[in-house]
């Protein structure tokens with residue numbers, strides 16, 4: 001990157017914009033480095049095979065960078081509400097619109113973003129990125145549990161097997177952190193040592209790694225989230241003991257895999273939420289997995305240093321957007337502030353970075369906006 005451009009960024013007054021620009025440039029550099037590494041690999045293979053001319057033609061020049069113009073176009077073409085009634089009975093979730101037709105469900109992952117359980121706006125490319133991240137993890141965990149994915153007709157769309165959802169959200173936590181009422185740190189700090197049936201040691205500090213990951217299920221179909229122990233879930237008739245234990249085993253194995261693969265990318269999988277369903281007696285992983293909507297990720301490189309000094313961890317999720325909302329007085333009640341283009345771009349950039357780091361694939365923006373592309377893919 002030319003030095004005068006760096007100087008121009010350094011001179012930008014608004015911190016939010018400056019940060020977004022720096023992140024964008026880092027992303028481009030990382031992409032260039034990734035491509036260079038791929039070329040070095042290709043060169044090694046060429047040398048091995050002494051097949052220089054043939055292979056040189058096949059070296060991938062990489063995807064075009066995401067330009068400012070393309071981002072600007074997407075700001076006006078995000079995927080918000082969908083209506084494809086011909087695909088089945090419509091269900092609207094916070095982020096996904098589903099269309100159920102017998103044993104097949106078409107899930108459209110929109111660009112909607114929810115914070116504090118409220119819809120706050122759309123983020124360019126978010127749906128496509130969430131699906132790309134989940135696709136990576138479905139693939140990387142298929143040996144642990146089968147998942148619902150059947151086919152991917154569009155980057156924002158999945159066809160999945162319709163399952164009977166198990167009425168629990170399986171939250172697995174590796175660290176003592178969080179700021180909401182159901183979060184581990186808030187309860188621990190208030191003196192609670194039994195979190196959903198898990199006995200925690202004395203003396204934990206904020207953001208400390210737990211001796212071992214714990215499962216803190218919440219109920220899926222109640223308005224207010226509440227932490228449940230294994231005994232509560234069974235006593236309330238939500239699951240049998242046998243089913244609970246099978247689910248717990250799957251979740252801990254998924255979390256171990258997530259932790260291991262994230263570590264290879266220099267990331268910490270802090271906590272996450274799994275949804276499981278049943279097809280007959282078979283447990284199936286449904287909804288999404290290890291996306292920034294369902295999970296918290298931190299950068300590993302400075303974890304120790306920040307933990308020791310008691311500073312915030314650097315997170316690669318939507319936390320900065322939550323902070324932006326809080327700075328404007330929004331905590332989930334009243335009207336949400338209208339997202340500015342700058343914060344939408346900054347948030348999109350974080351999602352793109354995370355996807356590229358995890359999947360090791362450069363992000364590709366299609367010619368059409370998400371709204372136009374999905375309409376084309378799904379209209380009858």
Ligand SMILES: Nc1ncnc2c1ncn2[C@@H]1O[C@H](COP(=O)(O)OP(=O)(O)OP(=O)(O)O)[C@@H](O)[C@H]1O
Nearest residue numbers: 093094095096098148160161162163165277286287
């Ligand atoms: N294979 C499946 N079979 C049945 N239901 C599914 C399947 N996959 C996902 N679902 C359900 O589809 C809905 C997807 O919508 P979305 O992810 O927006 O959920 P939500 O419940 O509103 O929010 P959140 O996931 O953030 O709690 C969820 O209710 C999820 O349980």
Ligand SMILES: [Mg+2]
Nearest residue numbers: 093096287288
């Ligand atoms: Mg969901």
